[in-house]
Amino acid sequence: xxxEREIYLDNSATTQVDxxxxxxxxxxxxxxxxxxxxxxxxxxRAKNALESARHKIAEMLNAHKREIVFTGGGTESxxxxxxxxxxxxxxKGKHIIISKTEHHAVTETCNYLERYxxxxxxxxxxxxxxxxxxxxxxxxxxxxxxxVSIMYANNEIGTINGIKSLVKVAHKHGVLxxxxxxxxxxxxxINVKNLGVDLMTLNSSKIYGPKGVGLLYIKRATPIHPxxxxxxxxxxxRSGTENVSGIVGFAKALEICxxxxxxxxxxxxxxxxxxxxxxLKIPKTVLNGHPTERLPNNIxxxxxxxxxxAILLYMNDQGICASSGSACxxxxxxxxxxxxxxxxxxxxxxxxxxxxLGRFTTKEGLDKLISILPGIVQRLRKISPINIDMxxxxxKINR
Amino acid sequence: xxxEREIYLDNSATTQVDxxxxxxxxxxxxxxxxxxxxxxxxxxRAKNALESARHKIAEMLNAHKREIVFTGGGTESxxxxxxxxxxxxxxKGKHIIISKTEHHAVTETCNYLERYxxxxxxxxxxxxxxxxxxxxxxxxxxxxxxxVSIMYANNEIGTINGIKSLVKVAHKHGVLxxxxxxxxxxxxxINVKNLGVDLMTLNSSKIYGPKGVGLLYIKRATPIHPxxxxxxxxxxxRSGTENVSGIVGFAKALEICxxxxxxxxxxxxxxxxxxxxxxLKIPKTVLNGHPTERLPNNIxxxxxxxxxxAILLYMNDQGICASSGSACxxxxxxxxxxxxxxxxxxxxxxxxxxxxLGRFTTKEGLDKLISILPGIVQRLRKISPINIDMxxxxxKINR
Numbered sequence: 001x002x003x004e005r006e007i008y009l010d011n012s013a014t015t016q017v018d019x020x021x022x023x024x025x026x027x028x029x030x031x032x033x034x035x036x037x038x039x040x041x042x043x044x045r046a047k048n049a050l051e052s053a054r055h056k057i058a059e060m061l062n063a064h065k066r067e068i069v070f071t072g073g074g075t076e077s078x079x080x081x082x083x084x085x086x087x088x089x090x091x092k093g094k095h096i097i098i099s100k101t102e103h104h105a106v107t108e109t110c111n112y113l114e115r116y117x118x119x120x121x122x123x124x125x126x127x128x129x130x131x132x133x134x135x136x137x138x139x140x141x142x143x144x145x146x147x148v149s150i151m152y153a154n155n156e157i158g159t160i161n162g163i164k165s166l167v168k169v170a171h172k173h174g175v176l177x178x179x180x181x182x183x184x185x186x187x188x189x190i191n192v193k194n195l196g197v198d199l200m201t202l203n204s205s206k207i208y209g210p211k212g213v214g215l216l217y218i219k220r221a222t223p224i225h226p227x228x229x230x231x232x233x234x235x236x237x238r239s240g241t242e243n244v245s246g247i248v249g250f251a252k253a254l255e256i257c258x259x260x261x262x263x264x265x266x267x268x269x270x271x272x273x274x275x276x277x278x279x280l281k282i283p284k285t286v287l288n289g290h291p292t293e294r295l296p297n298n299i300x301x302x303x304x305x306x307x308x309x310a311i312l313l314y315m316n317d318q319g320i321c322a323s324s325g326s327a328c329x330x331x332x333x334x335x336x337x338x339x340x341x342x343x344x345x346x347x348x349x350x351x352x353x354x355x356x357l358g359r360f361t362t363k364e365g366l367d368k369l370i371s372i373l374p375g376i377v378q379r380l381r382k383i384s385p386i387n388i389d390m391x392x393x394x395x396k397i398n399r
Numbered sequence: 400x401x402x403e404r405e406i407y408l409d410n411s412a413t414t415q416v417d418x419x420x421x422x423x424x425x426x427x428x429x430x431x432x433x434x435x436x437x438x439x440x441x442x443x444r445a446k447n448a449l450e451s452a453r454h455k456i457a458e459m460l461n462a463h464k465r466e467i468v469f470t471g472g473g474t475e476s477x478x479x480x481x482x483x484x485x486x487x488x489x490x491k492g493k494h495i496i497i498s499k500t501e502h503h504a505v506t507e508t509c510n511y512l513e514r515y516x517x518x519x520x521x522x523x524x525x526x527x528x529x530x531x532x533x534x535x536x537x538x539x540x541x542x543x544x545x546x547v548s549i550m551y552a553n554n555e556i557g558t559i560n561g562i563k564s565l566v567k568v569a570h571k572h573g574v575l576x577x578x579x580x581x582x583x584x585x586x587x588x589i590n591v592k593n594l595g596v597d598l599m600t601l602n603s604s605k606i607y608g609p610k611g612v613g614l615l616y617i618k619r620a621t622p623i624h625p626x627x628x629x630x631x632x633x634x635x636x637r638s639g640t641e642n643v644s645g646i647v648g649f650a651k652a653l654e655i656c657x658x659x660x661x662x663x664x665x666x667x668x669x670x671x672x673x674x675x676x677x678x679l680k681i682p683k684t685v686l687n688g689h690p691t692e693r694l695p696n697n698i699x700x701x702x703x704x705x706x707x708x709a710i711l712l713y714m715n716d717q718g719i720c721a722s723s724g725s726a727c728x729x730x731x732x733x734x735x736x737x738x739x740x741x742x743x744x745x746x747x748x749x750x751x752x753x754x755x756l757g758r759f760t761t762k763e764g765l766d767k768l769i770s771i772l773p774g775i776v777q778r779l780r781k782i783s784p785i786n787i788d789m790x791x792x793x794x795k796i797n798r
Contacts, residue, residue, distance in 0.1 A: 008441055014434035014640060022428050029421050029609060035413035039711055040720035042407055072471025072611060075629040075639030087515065105629035105638060112628050116486065205640055210428060212471060212611050212642025227626060229511050230474040230504035239504060240474030241413060241604055243611025246645075312438055321439035 007365040009322045011206075011297060011358030012155050012183060017249070018208035018359070024252040025210065028245035036242050037231065046244050053251035060258055061200075061217055062191040069216045069237045070247050074182045074203030076227075077216040078105040078149075080238065081178040081199040084224040085147045086113055089176075093144030099124045099132045099161075100341040101154050103180055107337070110149075124150075126341055128397070129290035130159035134169050141173045148177050152184035152200075156338040156354055157289030158298025160188065167196040176222065182206050182214075186257035187265050187296050198222050202254070204246065208359060209253030213246040260359075268296035268357050271366060275299050275355065278370045282377055284390050286348055286397065288339055297357040302339070302348040304388055306380045311353050314376040320369055322355045345396045347388055406764040408721045410605075410696060410757030411554050411582060416648070417607035417758070423651040424609065427644035435641050436630065445643050452650035459657055460599075460616055461590040468615045468636045469646050473581040473602030475626075476615040477504040477548075479637065480577040480598045483623040484546045485512055488575075492543030498523045498531045498560075499740040500553050502579055506736070509548075523549075525740055527796070528689035529558035533568050540572045547576050551583035551599075555737040555753055556688030557697025559587065566595040575621065581605050581613075585656035586664050586695050597621050601653070603645065607758060608652030612645040659758075667695035667756050670765060674698050674754065677769045681776055683789050685747055685796065687738055696756040701738070701747040703787055705779045710752050713775040719768055721754045744795045746787055 008016075034046035051065070058065040071077045086096060096113065098106050100123045113119040122140045124132050132150050141148075148170045153160045163179055170177040178199035181190055186207045192200055199222065204213040218224060218237065230239030257264075276287060276299055284304040303311060308324035315322060324336070335349035355369070381387075407415075433445035450464070457464040470476045485495060495512065497505050499522045512518040521539045523531050531549050540547075547569045552559045562578055569576040577598035580589055585606045591599055598621065603612040617623060617636065629638030656663075675686060675698055683703040702710060707723035714721060723735070734748035754768070780786075 006441060010434070010437050010439060010441065013437045013442070014432065016432040017428040019429060022425075025428075026421075029416040029424075030418060033413065033415040034720075035409070035604075038409050038412045038720070038722050039708070040409060040715045040722060041718075042405060042409065042720045043412065043722075072475065073639040073642075076471065076627050078629070079627045103629070104631070108628035108631070108638065112624075116624070205434075210642075210644065211640055212645050225511075225515070228475050228478045229507035230477070230502070232503070232507070239507065240472040241610055243472075243609075245609065246611050309438070316439045319440075321433075321437070321441045323437050323439060323442075 006319045006321055007368055009320065009355040009357060009361065009369070011361070012354065012356035013323055014205050014211065015208045015358055016360060017210055018253060018256060020256060021209050021249045021252045025245040025249035028248050032244075036244060037233065049248055050242050050244055053247045056251045057215065057254055060190070060254055062193045063217055064220065066235055067217055067220055069218055069234045070242060071214045071216055071238055072212055072243070073205070073214040074180070074201055075105040077201035077203070077214045078103070078180055079109050080216050080227050081201060082106065082109045082147065082149055083113065083227050085176055085178070085199070085222070086117070086119055088223045088225040089146040093146045094119045095122065095142050095145040096120070097122045097124060097137065097140050097145060097148045099126055099150050101126050101130050101338045102149065102151055103155055103182070106149055106151070106180060128342055129293065130154055130157050130338065130342055131290065131293070132161050132166060134162070134165045137166055137169045141170070141175060145173065145175050148175055150179060152179045152181040152188065153295050154289070154338060155183050156336055157300045158183070158295035159289045160184075160293045160295065163195050163197065171196065183295060185254065186261060192217055192219070204250035204253055207253045207257050209250045210246045213243055213250045215250070264359065265296045268361070271357055271361065271363060272296055272299055274363070275366050275370070279373065282374050286344070286393065288342065288344070288348070288352055299355040299357075301353055301355075302344070303351040303353065303377050304347055304390065304393060305384045305386045306351050306377065308351050308353045310380050311376060314380070315372065318372050320372065322353055324353055345393055347386070348393060348397070404718050406719045406767055408719065408754040408756060408760065408768070410760070411753065411755035412722055413604050413610065414607045414757055415759060416609055417652060417655060419655060420608055420648045420651045424644040424648040427647050431643075435643060436632065448647055449641050449643055452646045455650045456614065456653055459589070459653055461592045462616055463619065465634055466616055466619055468617055468633045469641060470613045470615055470637050471611055471642070472604070472613040473579070473600055474504040476600040476602070476613045477502070477579055478508050479615050479626050480600060481505065481508045481546065481548055482512065482626050484575055484577070484598070484621070485516070485518055487622045487624040488545040492545045493518045494521065494541050494544040495519070496521045496523060496536065496539050496544060496547045498525055498549050500525050500529050500737045501548065501550055502554055502581070505548055505550070505579060527741055528692065529553055529556050529737065529741055530689065530692070531560050531565060533561070533564045536565055536568045540569070540574060544572065544574050547574055549578060551578045551580040551587065552694050553688070553737060554582050555735055556699045556741075557582070557694035558688045559583075559692045559694065562594050562596065570595065582694060584653065585660060591616055591618070603649035603652055606652045606656050608649045609645045612642055612649045614649070663758065664695045667760070670756055670760065670762060671695055671698055673762070674765050674769070678772065681773050685743070685792065687741065687743070687747070687751055698754040698756075700752055701743070702750040702752065702776050703746055703789065703792060704783045704785045705750050705776065707750050707752045709779050710775060713779070714771070717771050719771065721752055723752055744792055746785070747792060747796070
């Protein structure tokens with residue numbers, strides 16, 4: 001079957017559910033199906049499963065269980081963090097700071113608040129690697145700033161932000177700090193006390209758990225409104241019958257990630273650096289993002305003179321699944337707002353391809369890619385009407 | 400094992416996932432795990448599964464696929480319908496009409512809009528059976544009314560509203576109509592063209608599908624804002640990676656419900672009426688809700704002189720799982736707002752118990768309940784300090 005031959009290098013878009021996760025979930029669909037809010041044995045067993053998952057996750061984050069709010073996914077968590085804090089604190093101020101490389105869940109939420117609820121949004125520049133510098137944040141903070149939301153690691157280029165330093169700057173001015181850590185979990189430290197964050201978003205479907213489940217860590221006493229009202233589940237912060245099987249799966253997924261983090265980070269970093277080295281041997285290529293301060297599973301390369309989409313199509317025909325930028329906006333042909341924010345030329349942004357490795361990626365798979373890709377690039381360049389001087393590109397990048 | 404001996408009569412709180420549904424879902428966790436937004440074969444197969452589920456559901460509702468927005472559950476759908484319409488139409492007016500017997504997802508959403516966004520909410524009285532009468536709605540509509548939200552069938556007492564007539568009243572005045580049809584699906588007509596509604600909420604976890612999935616039907620050209628922003632999934636109405644396995648399961652669950660609706664309605668109506676007849680033989684009992692215009696699976700009975708919670712505990716010890724009112728608020732001891740809205744005395748509201756039948760309910764199970772319950776009631780009445788004259792209760796109910 002075709003699916004078994006595919007080499008999946010789109011793990012930043014979503015991951016396969018780990019069989020160990022599925023096994024943990026199965027019980028809570030048919031056998032233990034109760035509503036955790038029901039006052040009977042079937043309900044109470046569901047409640048126990050839910051609270052045990054919450055307890056386990058709280059321990060992994062070094063948080064209290066009352067600080068864990070399960071949601072329907074990363075995007076919902078981000079909406080809850082930003083809108084919830086904005087609406088609850090608007091009497092204090094209506095200024096929010098984000099970076100230019102945030103996920104659309106952050107940018108579109110802020111666009112809405114700006115357009116319809118009279119908030120002011122500052123979108124911070126990043127350095128040429130995609131990092132937000134503490135001094136950039138410092139300069140942007142105003143008296144009426146109520147929230148900073150900066151991602152832990154970028155979903156497109158894998159660049160890791162120095163969250164601890166950024167949090168310190170925000171807290172010096174008494175401003176709340178949210179981080180979107182969807183891509184960081186499994187690789188980086190997500191101990192909320194170490195990071196110092198007030199709010200942190202995690203997503204199950206990026207860490208080999210089921211889709212449709214996420215969480216928002218909310219430090220105790222953080223002033224925030226819910227965005228979904230009803231029966232008062234999740235400490236009154238997110239109403240609706242809890243997705244018990246999904247949450248149990250999420251907890252199991254995070255547990256596996258934590259257990260295997262060290263060895264998996266080592267394994268993937270080696271594979272990543274191997275692939276980067278090999279792909280940069282192809283003429284007229286540029287690595288986007290930071291050479292070392294990047295996620296162990298992220299490779300983002302621009303092939304000058306060609307559209308990234310064209311490369312994807314040809315690779316796809318040969319069973320290699322990668323992506324250009326974020327899955328959420330893959331249907332538009334606009335160049336990625338993340339690559340653009342790096343200050344690279346338009347031509348670089350247009351030719352970018354993301355290869356995101358994962359738990360089931362093997363060196364054999366990468367070798368297949370390495371054997372196929374130069375030919376694809378060569379063929380596409382032959383039919384490309386563009387032929388940009390690489391020195392010009394390099395000058396623009398390094399200016 | 401204990402769970403196999405339990406008689407589950409709490410199907411209005413949540414239902415077991417049907418094994419046929421689980422089978423349909425399984426494929427989309429490990430084997431077909433793609434992100435529908437990804438531009439590669441794995442993603443496209445997930446996209447196809449998603450769109451095929453959407454198409455199937457649209458057909459069942461007699462809607463267009465662009466009118467189906469998948470969400471994280473019934474509560475989220477209701478929040479989207481009410482807040483989305485409210486925020487988008489506030490320049491036209493800020494008056495919303497609901498009934499006094501709505502689910503907390505409706506009442507709490509409206510409370511929030513009233514408290515924080517300066518909307519005015521009218522909460523309609525119901526008749527002694529729990530029905531909203533068209534003339535009651537007619538009188539409440541004002542020039543600045545923008546939305547009516549009235550449930551199709553009540554989750555606690557099973558009373559069915561005449562949605563078609565209510566929609567006609569709203570539309571006569573140019574007002575949008577949303578109905579919470581979470582309890583109706585599987586038993587009543589959910590053809591949106593027949594009903595005439597502008598918005599309709601359905602939930603997977605009440606119809607033998609997985610938890611954490613729901614949908615909002617939004618008639619084309621209905622003015623509405625999203626409440627969750629991001630990558631623009633679901634026709635830009637609900638961002639976030641789609642829960643493919645959950646949505647596939649939801650579609651399968653609805654399909655089974657539709658196929659089996661006629662025979663299951665007949666079977667459950669007979670079981671319901673049998674149980675009602677038998678339980679009303681217990682002295683000092685009152686049936687809450689309408690004798691016939693009620694869901695085939697709902698029995699709500701008050702046992703005078705006793706707390707409903709006490710009956711539940713004793714039944715639970717003998718392996719019978721029922722509930723008092725809504726699962727969402729089962730942890731408070733306040734009498735149900737639904738039973739209270741019927742105008743019944745406080746004593747009736749306090750002694751109410753809901754038995755909700757389902758696909759896996761058998762006559763044998765009900766016979767066990769019938770053999771056990773009179774003894775429980777008798778024991779509890781013996782230790783109850785209360786002894787109300789039944790004539791007094793009846794006079795109050797019929798006044």
